[in-house]
Amino acid sequence: MSATIFAARDAATAAALGRSRKRRDTLVRVLCNLATIIALGVLVSILGLLTYRGFAALDLTLFTTSTRPPGSNGGLLNAIVGSLIQVSIATVIGTPIGMLVGTYLAEYARNSALGNMVRFVSDILLSAPSILIGLFVYQLLVVPFGGFSGWAGVVALSIIIIPVVVRTTEDMLRLIPDTLREAVCGLGAPKWKMIVLVCWRSAISGILTGILLGIARIAGETAPLLFTSLGNNNWSTDLTKPFPSLPLTIYAYAGSPYEDWIALAWAGALLTTAMVLGLNVVARAVLKPR
Structure with a gap:
């Protein structure tokens, strides 16, 4: 019971x-x-x-005409080209540095004191407000050389993208099993060849995603460019002088009292978003298993 x-x-x-x-x-x-x-x-x-x-503001004039005074039927050609130039150069500079630093942290300095210090500094840069980086580059390149320039903006954007690529590269490489590394080295391959031909190829999808995230971040940055390249309402491809960019134009036009400038600001914001989405679609198409 x-x-x-x-x-x-x-x-x-x-x-x-x-x-x-x-x-x-x-x-x-x-x-x-x-x-x-x-x-x-x-x-x-x-x-x-x-x-x-x-x-509603997208038309051919937007892509064929530079910015003009209010009521002059201007476009965003100079701002678009300026952003493409700065983002492209910053990506070319920052991506290799970020990949190499991330590789060093994942493959050579996992538990070393120097690796921990580098990782700590990278994490600080990753979370630091972009305006602080703009102020740093302002003191480093703008004040000593006596003026704003496109190169100063490129340096600021490069500093912003580096920690994003560093963190993503390290995380993706750490996901690769150590047994794979041991197998490659056991066949007699040097470590650098194991990293380049095996580890990077295995982690290319994640690394490319990190690069795209970095590009997406710097493509819309405004604060650091205010202190470095300043902006330019005229057509210019001279990086030694104040340089036009789409985020700066959006920032200036969105707060203006002119309806045509406000419409251009909305169109510029739509273009920036479409560019970021397009990069992601292209990356997924390229990396899609066949």
């Missing part, structure tokens, strides 16, 4: 625990779904408003 009573109590306790766990699981699932719906709603509303306001 007592065994039957204990069995009944255990069954009742197990059933109660099961119901409690099910209620908690349902609650967590509802909260997760609600958070997802809210996040998607915010994203869709932002993209919807950006498309609605920006698409």
Whole structure:
């Protein structure tokens, strides 16, 4: 009789625990779904408003005419070209540095004091406000050389993209099993060849994603460019002088009282978003398994 009573109590306790766990699981699932719906709603509303306001200002003049005074039917050609030049050069400078530093941290200095210090500095740069980097480059290149320049903006953007690539490269290389490294080295391959031909190839998808994240970040940076390249409303490809860029033009036009400038600001914001989305689509298409 007592065994039957204990069995009944255990069954009742197990059933109660099961119901409690099910209620908690349902609650967590509802909260997760609600958070997802809210996040998607915010994203869709932002993209919807950006498309609605920006698409109305898209025309051929936008891509063939430089910025002009209000009411002159100007475009954003100089700003678009300026941003492409600065972002491209900054990516070319910052990407190799970031990849090499990330490789050093993952392959040569995993637990060393120097590696920990480099990783700490990289994490600080990754989380530092971009305006501080702009001020640093301002004191480093603008003040001593007596003026704003496109090169100062390139240096600021390069500093911003480096820690993004460093962190992504290190994380992706750490995901590669050590047994794979040992197998390659066991065949007699030098370590540098193992890193270049095996580790980098295995982690190329994640590394490229990090590069795209870095490009997406610097493509919309405004604060550091205010202290370095300053901006230019005229056509210019001279990086030794104040240089035009799309984020600076958006910043200046969005707060203006002129309707045509505000429309151009929305169009510029839409172009920046489309560029970032396009980079991601191209990367996924290139890296898609065949």
